[in-house]
Amino acid sequence: MPIHRAIKTLISKAGWYAYNIYRKGVHYHSQLSQTAALLDAPLETIETFQAERLKRLLQHAYQTTPYYRELLKTETPDILQIPPLEKQDIREQFERLCSTAFTAEQRIENATGGSTGTPLKFYQDRNYWNQRNLSVYYFDRWAGWNFGQPQLIIWGAPVDLEDDGHWKHWVSNFWRNQYWLNGFHLTDKAMLAMFEQMNQYSPQTILAYSSSLYQFAAFLSDNGLIPRWNLKGIISSAEMLHPHYRALAEIVFKAKVYNRYGGREVGLIGMECAEGSLHINCRDIYLEIDSPDPYTEPGEILVTQLNNYAMPFIRYRIGDVGMLSAEPCPCGNDLPVLAELLGRATATFRTRTGTLIHGGYFTRQFYGVKGVNQFQIIQETLKHCVLKVVVNGQWTESTRRYLVQCIQKALGGDVVVTVKFVEDIPVPPSGKREYTISKVGADVCI
Incomplete structure (x- = not known):
């Protein structure tokens, strides 16, 4: 490894450490270890943890949100009897879904254009983001990611890249050791420039929109450009990972593609393991399939976010269709598996x-x-x-x-x-x- 790359990796590791201590406190390392221990635990341990988190969330929602106090009638409802939360409910009951335990300053506003084509605004809290990040750190390591290692990101560029605040994103990308290719605007010039830059910095992983990854791989293939980056893995997210997207990317980059499933509203829902199974993130998510038999008949996916207390989403209909697997995964991890995921695509x-x-x-x-x-x-x-x-x-x-x-x-x-x-x-x-x-x-x- 060239000396400048080694130095930048050390700077990035220090930056990640300082960031996580600032956000999560001095016990950050123990939190990360506890996250890994839970997600690697036997299924019985995982389900016990999940049941307790769900119980606490339902109590909080009943006690502090007008919407759920009226809907639930009790602190200990049968979750199967709770009507699914629809996007239209969030729009119409927006203020009543907000917890009175949080001030306006403690709420973090977020939004999604909605894969249903319907804009949606909502609130999250700092603990939600801290817990989400801990889970992302754990699952992204399945694809070879680690703190400080260079990473190519083919994603939507920060919305204010053209604003005066651009330097903040430059600093952030520097200490994170991330290199951004704007997946919203892929030109031949930009893709060639990034290819040449990555030949210098040799990313260890790629994180990309599925279709943007495919377009970049197709550009390299069509132009006879061969990446020699020794990638450990590729994380594909935000869209359906079509078989031909995966096949071309793995041929061009000579690395396995790991499918990561999530939503801006609820965070990371699942991650693909080395055996190709999409494991559910039971630490942060309680997932249901709205189907008579979720193991044989696909149905709409309902997600309960276990950590967002500022604006609880209980049995949220995220808009995807899926099915569960009853078979244990050969990888040895006991987290439940989504056998099939349908309907996520962006043109x-x-x-x-x-x-x-x-x-x-x-x-x-x-x-x-x-x-x-x-x-x-x-x-x-x-x-x-x-x-x-x-x-x-x-x-x-x-x-x-x-x-x-x-x-x-x-x-x-x-x-x-x-x-x-x-x-x-x-x-x-x-x-x-x-x-x-x-x-x-x-x-x-x-």
Whole structure:
């Protein structure tokens, strides 16, 4: 390892240590050890821990949130009798879902464009983030990640990269030893530059949107560029990991791809092990399949987040469809396994110059936009897009102009954007509404 790489790794390890001590306290190392001990424990131990956490959460929700006090009627309800929490419930009952035990300053606002195409805002608390990170540290090590080791991230760039605060992200990426490739805007120039940079720094792992990973791998393959980085593993997240995505990435990068399943609303739900089983994160999540028999018949996934006390999500219908496995995993870990996961996909758009725009870019534009209940963007051709919206009373003409400009900024100023006002956007058979659809294939004439 070149001396400058070794020094940067040491700096990064010190940075991670200082960050975790600041966020989680001086007992951080023991917390990490306890996390690993629990997630490696026999199933009986895991289920006992989970049952106690669930009991505490239900008591807290009943005592401190108006919504659950009215819904549950008791501190010790049968969870199977609790109606699932829908996204529409969160919008309509937003304030009543907030715990009175937390001040406004203690709530951390977060948002998702929603894989159903419906923007959603919610609150989380600092303990939620601390516990989430401990679990992520544990599961990412399955793919070879470790503190201080260089990592390539193909993800949505921080939203204020173009703002004056850009230096903060540079500093953060430096001490974390992370190298970002903007998965929302993959150009040949950017991908080539990152390939050359990684030849210098040899990342140990890659963390990427599934479709962005595939596009980067395809670019390298098509141009005869061979990464010689000695990767330990690749973590694919945020979207469905299609078999052809995985196959190409493993061929190009000569490393195993690990599927990581989660949601911004509830954190890390599951992680794939070396044997290819998607294990459920029972430390943070209580997961149910809304099906007569979850082991033989797929159903919608219901998630209870066990650590977010600021705004409890109990039996939250996340919008995915899945099925459980009754078979023990050959890897030896006793965490339950999701046998099948259906319906997570984000389209990749293409511009007339050949630039690839990740569908998540468009989703981000709806964060905080008032007047929109649902949306769907369809790229019909290189010159034409359709924006379908279900609007409410806060919709204005300036909102329409803003959204059209965002689409044209990404795809080209001469792209025609047709705004269609609809009553509803139907859910497809997969169970998940497609919020970005591109009908433009890679073989289109540019």
